[in-house]
Amino acid sequence: xxxxxxxxxxxxxxxxxxxxxxxxxxxxxxxxxxxxxxxxxxxxxxxxxxxxxxxxxxxxxxxxxxxxxxxxxxxxxxxxxxxxxxxxxxxxxxxxxxxxxxxxxxxxxxxxxxxxxxxxxxxxxxxxxxxx
Numbered sequence: 001x002x003x004x005x006x007x008x009x010x011x012x013x014x015x016x017x018x019x020x021x022x023x024x025x026x027x028x029x030x031x032x033x034x035x036x037x038x039x040x041x042x043x044x045x046x047x048x049x050x051x052x053x054x055x056x057x058x059x060x061x062x063x064x065x066x067x068x069x070x071x072x073x074x075x076x077x078x079x080x081x082x083x084x085x086x087x088x089x090x091x092x093x094x095x096x097x098x099x100x101x102x103x104x105x106x107x108x109x110x111x112x113x114x115x116x117x118x119x120x121x122x123x124x125x126x127x128x129x130x131x132x
Contacts (some may be wrong), residue, residue, distance in 0.1 A: 085105075089098050099105045121128055 083104065085099065086102055089095050100107065119128070121130060
């Protein structure tokens with residue numbers, strides 16, 4: 001059971017301390033034994049690091065053809081123009097949509113999209129009462 005549900009039982013602090021001591025002892029023993037059992041992995045990792053550095057350096061030396069080279073970044077000021085905002089309204093009611101009421105600040109730059117009411121049955125050329 002979870003510890004939060006065992007509120008009526010007394011906690012044996014000596015027992016808890018013995019469990020902690022055993023845990024610490026196992027961790028220390030494992031730390032001492034690890035280099036003998038698994039120390040070869042550190043050398044393999046160091047070799048992997050050396051090869052990785054060599055590969056990165058060789059990739060940096062390769063020159064790309066002119067048509068594949070990355071172009072320099074264009075500063076955002078060239079294509080993003082932010083104009084001044086209209087004054088902030090005095091009331092909370094006027095605050096709703098206060099920026100979109102200005103034509104140059106609207107999100108729909110190309111106008112709203114209108115979809116008329118269409119009937120799927122008419123598109124197929126079926127009679128209207130065929131699905132009822």
